[in-house]
Amino acid sequence: MSDSEVFDNIFDSLLGGGTISNLICFVIYYLGNYPEVKQQLRQELETVLGKDVTKPITFKDLDELQYCEAVIKEVHRHHPLSFAIPRVNVEKDVVGGITWPKKTSFQMLYGAMMKNKNYWTDPEKFDPDRFYKVEESDKYLLEKQHMKESFTIWGGGIRICPGRKLATLELKCLFSLIYRKYDIEMADVNEPFKCRSGLLRVCKELIVKVKSRK
Numbered sequence: 001m002s003d004s005e006v007f008d009n010i011f012d013s014l015l016g017g018g019t020i021s022n023l024i025c026f027v028i029y030y031l032g033n034y035p036e037v038k039q040q041l042r043q044e045l046e047t048v049l050g051k052d053v054t055k056p057i058t059f060k061d062l063d064e065l066q067y068c069e070a071v072i073k074e075v076h077r078h079h080p081l082s083f084a085i086p087r088v089n090v091e092k093d094v095v096g097g098i099t100w101p102k103k104t105s106f107q108m109l110y111g112a113m114m115k116n117k118n119y120w121t122d123p124e125k126f127d128p129d130r131f132y133k134v135e136e137s138d139k140y141l142l143e144k145q146h147m148k149e150s151f152t153i154w155g156g157g158i159r160i161c162p163g164r165k166l167a168t169l170e171l172k173c174l175f176s177l178i179y180r181k182y183d184i185e186m187a188d189v190n191e192p193f194k195c196r197s198g199l200l201r202v203c204k205e206l207i208v209k210v211k212s213r214k
Ligand code: HEM
Pocket: 013, 014, 015, 016, 017, 019, 020, 023, 081, 085, 086, 153, 154, 155, 156, 157, 158, 159, 160, 161, 162, 163, 164, 166, 167
């Protein structure tokens, strides 16, 4: 490997590649299209962080931003960064009633699992409430019962994303800093979301209007 390839690999594993930057765009897009969700997020920011926008944000504050976390999860469920997680079996195994030889490549289509109506109530609907303070009597009880198997943003098992806690902190920090100070609107709400799908789904263009909040 050349020096620049070594650098790129270290940089990628340290910063999680394009994951955070693209997820930020996805969240901005969804908040631009769902003003009632943006409003509830603002409400939470004000309750947890107060009205003084210069007040430093603490770890405890970030812990309390549960609606913010629900927004990030719902955006990812609705519009995942990648559609599948690959695995290779090290020994012969039975999956889906079929015996597979060792070294078979599998793709776990979790993007499809996150839209399956057996596990999600009204799966096409964008609603962070399905991840927010779900009670036994709640309309989103179905997902609460299946969440462990049907939702992943970080993968799972021994290869689970080692950057997940850092990424969650970074995202919550960024959205707090941005949305308590600025108002971000889509330049054109009717414009379709411009993304390119490969290993990762990448935002190609997102034109927004940014205004300072009074
Ligand atoms: C929103 C941000 C992020 C998302 C959605 C994300 C998601 C993922 C997913 C789905 C995997 C595959 C897990 C599996 O195969 O089960 C993964 C692996 C990985 N992630 Fe992240 N990630 C993010 C941010 C980060 C950050 C910030 C770092 C570094 C600080 C990071 C470092 C890694 C590494 C090194 C792996 C490979 C782990 C292995 O194969 O053992 N990720 N990530």
